[in-house]
Amino acid sequence: MKPTFAIVDCNNFYASCERLFRPELKNMPLVVLSNNDGCVVARSQEVKDLGIKMAVPVFKILDKVKRHKIEVFSSNYRLYGDISARVMQTLEQFSPHVEVYSIDEAFLDLSGIAALNDYGQKIRSTVLQHVGVPVCVGIAPTKTLAKLANYAAKKFKATRGVVDLRETERQKRLLKITPVSEIWGVGRKYTLSLQRLGINTALDLAQMNTREIKRLYSVVLERTVCELNGESCIDLEKTSPKKQQIVCSRSFGEKLTHYAGVRTAVCEFAARATEKLRGQNRLALMVNVFLRTSPFDKTGPNYANNATGKLICPSSDTRIIMALVARLFDMIWQEGYRYAKAGVMLGDFCSPDQVQFDLFDRQPDQQQNDRLMQAVDSINQSGRGKIWFGGQRPQQDWFMKQANLSPAYTTRWSSIPEVK
DNA sequence: TCTGGGGTCCTAGGACCC
């Protein structure tokens, strides 16, 4: 039997989250900014209609913000993460298999369900009622076509937010009027290259010879072509795959020039990354540190570098990983630059029960270390205070700019809204 | 003045093996 996929995608997700607790902002223009209040990462419909593009630096649109009284928010990932979890939980009642694809999207297996258009409408109204976030639903025999159906559900108001794209004729009509750049898996580079070959619409791409596409591009794009033709190549991920790397990096609120400041930052990243690692119950063998100046900074020379090191045996101990991070940092640190960003990456993971201990490395009591790290994590997550290691200093000068942060409405007792 | 953060997968090429 042919599978049926649905993708449920929240409309203007971050903007919708901010609106949930500020209902007076309904129908008002609103944007959410990236970390450091740098770029626009989410826009309400009103802002999209003003022609403000995704990812534009906010300093370029300040005049529009003023003129149209656009409400500006710093990103509040605690809030968005919590609202996202509620949406996903609501979706579970509609399918035995829900794959959370991103913070605001999920694929559902709807194979064997009849009256799919009504079913899609039911999903929309339920999520709206239970969580308050508007969503659109795209339904099709492949994931790529489902994404396309979702695009149409968002774009064309007459669809009332649900498009069932199981019929081949309907697929063709939609493919014909969709620019190839809108297809899932076709990014900026591929779009340019395809256009040079005269492939402008999604239908042009769907009609290409798959072998030719594989030769010219990759097996990934070949799969996309098959999927556009109704042949399902990308399955639903029924269990969330284990992470293969963990990155913690930030742009600095202001440029840093001193050794101590940047070193503190990378030690902080090491602590955060290791915390995430323990959250996944994994150990890391590979550690990478990188730093760079801003490519936009014309006031001085640019510099970017990174260094990779391997631990003798896999670990999730903040003290061990932070020590290596500090050593790697010293290898790439150069005096005399205005640093804009740095980060720590962990990789080469294994489970705690697969560890091969080094014959010559004197293992201190492993259980004791684990208990120490558990204690650190539980204190830091309790909200009652923080403890940290030597290299770190909490909330230093490099810390993010967040001038317009909304309250933690759903995750902090003191910030829960009151009804009077 | 001011430009995000965190991921995945694939490929090409070099080192190395027999």
Added chain:
DNA sequence: TCTGGGGTCCTAGGACCC
């Protein structure tokens, strides 16, 4: 004159996603 073939593993870099 004629100078193998096939495989693995690793890394860097490039494409994509949200």
